[in-house]
Amino acid sequence: MEEQKKLTEQEKQERIMLSRQLINWDRLPFDSDQKLQLPQPPLVKAPMTENIIKLPMEFEDLDMEEDFVKILFGRRSNRVYTQQPVSLLALSFMLWAQQGIKGIRGKSYATLRTVPSAGGRHPFETYPLCLNVTGLKPGIYHYLPMDNAIELIKEVDPKDPAFMDQVKASVRGQAFACKASVIFYYSIFQYRGEWRYGFNAHRVMMMDAGHVTQNLYLCCSALGLGGCAIGALHTDLCNEMIGLDGKDEYCFYCMPVGTVSDENEEAEQGFYAWLNEKK
Numbered sequence: 001m002e003e004q005k006k007l008t009e010q011e012k013q014e015r016i017m018l019s020r021q022l023i024n025w026d027r028l029p030f031d032s033d034q035k036l037q038l039p040q041p042p043l044v045k046a047p048m049t050e051n052i053i054k055l056p057m058e059f060e061d062l063d064m065e066e067d068f069v070k071i072l073f074g075r076r077s078n079r080v081y082t083q084q085p086v087s088l089l090a091l092s093f094m095l096w097a098q099q100g101i102k103g104i105r106g107k108s109y110a111t112l113r114t115v116p117s118a119g120g121r122h123p124f125e126t127y128p129l130c131l132n133v134t135g136l137k138p139g140i141y142h143y144l145p146m147d148n149a150i151e152l153i154k155e156v157d158p159k160d161p162a163f164m165d166q167v168k169a170s171v172r173g174q175a176f177a178c179k180a181s182v183i184f185y186y187s188i189f190q191y192r193g194e195w196r197y198g199f200n201a202h203r204v205m206m207m208d209a210g211h212v213t214q215n216l217y218l219c220c221s222a223l224g225l226g227g228c229a230i231g232a233l234h235t236d237l238c239n240e241m242i243g244l245d246g247k248d249e250y251c252f253y254c255m256p257v258g259t260v261s262d263e264n265e266e267a268e269q270g271f272y273a274w275l276n277e278k279k
């Protein structure tokens with residue numbers, strides 16, 4: 001990977017000021033593309049293949065914690081996985097809980113999902129990289145939320161060190177992700193938000209992303225699985241691995257999920273061992 005030149009202190013401060021503007025944007029008046037009556041972008045990305053697998057939805061069959069307070073107390077990041085398979089039903093539940101569609105507002109104005117989204121724009125697509133899911137070929141899939149289905153985009157070999165090196169590089173060397181049963185990669189279609197909110201879209205779209213992974217975290221807590229949101233990923237490498245154009249749609253976030261064991265608590269704490277060395 002090409003090493004990039006370090007920013008000067010002044011450049012760093014300029015960048016910080018730009019980023020602050022994103023959060024505290026002046027409400028400048030403008031006509032959005034929606035107001036200009038430009039065509040609305042599609043609510044979801046259409047399937048790219050014919051390899052479509054309808055997912056089971058008998059969620060009542062899952063062995064799941066149902067006490068909401070316990071689920072909230074159990075919510076945490078896990079980075080040590082025992083590499084056991086995850087069931088297809090659990091995968092289906094996790095996908096549905098993050099992005100599942102429960103209805104349509106208007107004729108085709110917005111999708112109503114298990115998570116909120118500013119203006120109902122729902123700008124994300126989900127690509128589960130299934131490394132160890134019972135009954136599924138290992139591969140990169142695309143979630144089709146209209147039908148609670150997935151499509152196989154690319155078969156992969158989790159035993160191929162070259163492929164797993166690519167996965168590791170996609171999360172900037174965070175090797176723990178490679179032991180997950182599934183890594184959920186998320187892409188964003190900026191124009192879904194921009195059509196309605198113009199330059200105010202990016203702020204609210206990042207707020208929306210948090211809802212998606214929080215629902216996944218809560219699923220993990222309820223199902224006895226473990227996961228860890230990853231913001232520090234390598235956008236270009238993720239796009240390349242999944243096959244995204246990197247322009248209209250690009251990868252920006254991911255979350256590995258795997259099986260966990262209480263016996264690994266010490267190893268979990270090991271991720272923060274560096275804190276013990278601090279005074």
Ligand SMILES: Cc1cc2nc3c(=O)[nH]c(=O)nc-3n(C[C@H](O)[C@H](O)[C@H](O)COP(=O)(O)O)c2cc1C
Nearest residue numbers: 075076077078079174210213228229230231232233
């Ligand atoms: C947006 C976001 C990005 C994150 N990125 C990373 C990451 O790249 N690597 C990592 O190990 N943890 C990452 N985390 C997990 C946080 O470090 C974790 O939530 C935090 O330490 C609190 O621990 P807890 O989730 O167990 O309460 C991220 C969390 C969020 C919400």
